[in-house]
Amino acid sequence: MASWGEASESRLIGKRITRLSGKDKVTGKAKYTFDINEPGMLYGRILRSEVAHATVMGVDMSEAEALPGVKAVIPLIEVDKKVRYQGQEIAAVAAETDDIAKDAIRLIRVDLEELPHVVTEEDAMAAGAPEIRDWAGNQSEPGVREEGNIEEGFAEAAVEVEATYHTPVQTHVCLETHGHVAKWEDNQNLTVWASTQGVFGVRNDFAQRFELPANQVRVITEHMGGGFGSKFGPGLEGHTAAELSRITGKPVKLMLTRKSEHLVAGNRPSMTQKVRAGATSDGRLIAYDMKGYGTGGISSGAGFTGPYVYYVPNSRTERFNVATNAGNQRAMRAPGHPQGAFAMDSLMDELAEKLGMNPLEFRRINDPNEVRQAQYTLGAQEIGWHRRNNVAGSGTGVKKRGIGVGSGQWGGGGGRGTEARVTINADGTVEAVTGTQDIGTGVRTVIAIIVAEEFGLDTTDIRVKVGDSQPGLPSGGSGGSQTTPSVAPVIKTAAAAAKQKLFERIAPLLDAPVADLRVGTGTIYAVSDRTKTITWQQATGQLGMESISEGGTWEEDLRQNGAAGTQFAEVEVDTQTGAVRLIKIVAVQDCGLAINRLTTESQINGGVIMGLGQALLEERFMDPVTGRMLNANLEDYKVPGTFEIPEIKSIVFDTHRKVTGVGEPPCIPTPGAIANAVYNAIGVRIRSLPITPDKVLDALAEKKA
């Protein structure tokens, strides 16, 4: 059975290793798609509708075409078709400079016949609202699930809570906007630099779109500036870049603007849920009845979890989508989980209070997950749970502190489909190649650690090549926290196979049986006779002209599904200004074997920070009158900055020695933990994210009244 070995035997695996791409990233050498400058390259831009709902009556591109420096103008929508959200594509240009492309876009005349729009869930569901897609009343068929018997459940309940929780639409805000540089050769070979989370998926998409064999499309993603679930396909902007390049015969760079990024490049759907739940007098969750909806814009996909990680024997849930005239949702870091977890963890605290029970105790009774049970103990210690207010809001003074807890659960077990090669050359160099991509999680370094551990080398001795479809070694997209658990087992078995081959070659030289050979640090020796030792260089020198190059297989035993997490937050609420200041967040996160503890901590920090943005800052504002997004920039759409960052204690919670992905789970428990801490501080509950000063002041005023 394949195994990662014991922690005590590991020289690199599980240690804190600096990332291989660090130097390139701190010196500005790292080239992202946005940075590609090809000779003769043109700049592409897209004209988008500013109207949320309209029929296209005409598009006049003649003035744009006549502008000096403009090389191509193409329509992206046909006359008589509808635009259904602000930002929808109308036409595109390619020009010698980006400024000329900008000018040309302004010269395209579009005649739109406006149609009534709905951009909020309330407007969309109102009686007489215009139906904007094939859903009666703009609502999809509800999905209903029932377990146990809800009436009997409520009959057993000693306490009940009924509440409505809401989270707004969030946008991904990838700092590198979506985009591509496309370059054709002879109408036959297409090379695309893509800011993507899925190199091979994008390659196959382009091949299909342009009717080419897949091996005539090459997709390169050496570095990419954030995706968070929104960058899997090329999208219309990618196809447009390739089309502009095809008709001009020149490379074309087309990156979305910051505004378009907010409008059309995906978002996390909203959630509104009305829930009634009951618990028995001894603290068992016994009944849960929830009805909720969300909007993912014009598309479906606005699901969310509930009752989430806690066990309820009797439940009924009903969920549906609401269509609005807004850009499509896309997967966003743990889709459906943070919003569902916020509602559930708020509800848990409300029930615990009715029971007169400590909310942590209430969770211990109802959370069947053993890992999280241990995490509750550790997290409570780290935050100083005993310091919380026994009576919410009982602190004195203008600034009041409180402590809260939240939970999360994720899969991240990876899957088959990755091919990789590990090559040992006669000069001692080692290469590891696979078609995955590094979206910022540091998979290059993970690969290097595994290979270096196997060979007794340093990570810097390993040349890792990822982010290129060219050698034809496919790997899946980086989503679902699947990258490391999908890639690591294949790299490990490839490296082990290559090592075995090397041992076979040098066993005669060392006059020792192959089974006796081991790697040391930069050496290979016979375990039965330590005098039989040669250096790595001497060993590989035996290879002559023939390199060793081995592939690997995905071994189930090297990875595991399931990552439990819990977080504790301490906040300070200014009861005069309503401002919530975070004091400390403790994140206890299981991810099985953390191959690189340093970058794992980075990911946990990052998840917590995205979660606190959702808790306190982030919201897409749509104007019901104009149908436009009001904060499609980085000033009015608030993402966390330095001032919002509290002390964050990210704890890599070691469980088993199998690999589990951790990209998504750490963002899940944060909003719930913060919301509960705010309640503990001021004694009024904010059931709608983000918890902004106005909501806090309103709630405090209501409490007084």
Added chain:
Amino acid sequence: MPEKEKKQGTNISRRNFLKGVGTGTVAATVAPSVLIGSEKAADAQTGDAVASATIQLNINGETYQVEVEARTTLLTVLRDGIDTGGNNIDLTGAKLICDRGECGGCTVMVDGKSVYACMMLAMDAQGKQITTVEGLADGENLHPVQEAFIKHDALMCGFCTPGFVVASAALLGENANPTLEEIKIGLSGNTCRCGTYPFIFDAVKTASQKM
């Protein structure tokens, strides 16, 4: 080339590219028509009315001669500029992220102070010493801020990193030993979506001890 490996050309033409663009239809009602994107770029109409000039810029100790328009930003010159000799300047370390002074991704040093290159006109940068992230290291010796960023893993995707590195170096140039609060203030003009802040704070602390 053997017959079976013969390359196949794309069958897409302009007409069927548009056909492949998916757009749904819904019932129409009549409403007044509106024009969008019809605002005229006055100078763009003639193509020659745009004011341009050839200027010299001192970037990372080297002199570059470039032709710029009045509206050309320093960031555009660094990233997309072509010098009068026809060479790409290609200093793409500074990033274009928000294009309006909100994120710090384009931070460079101008006479030692951090500046948003997207907010400075190239013409205004004449006669000043411009240092980009590419110019911070001393040959192979990285700047202490760069060393510390690597050591503390103060980066993930790395797209914001050049901006943070330059802003941190400028901060330490003004305040050699900042407190955590001063670091937060000094870097408050920079945004990181991956959430690297805690390790950035650690890195700046470490760098301040090394300088």
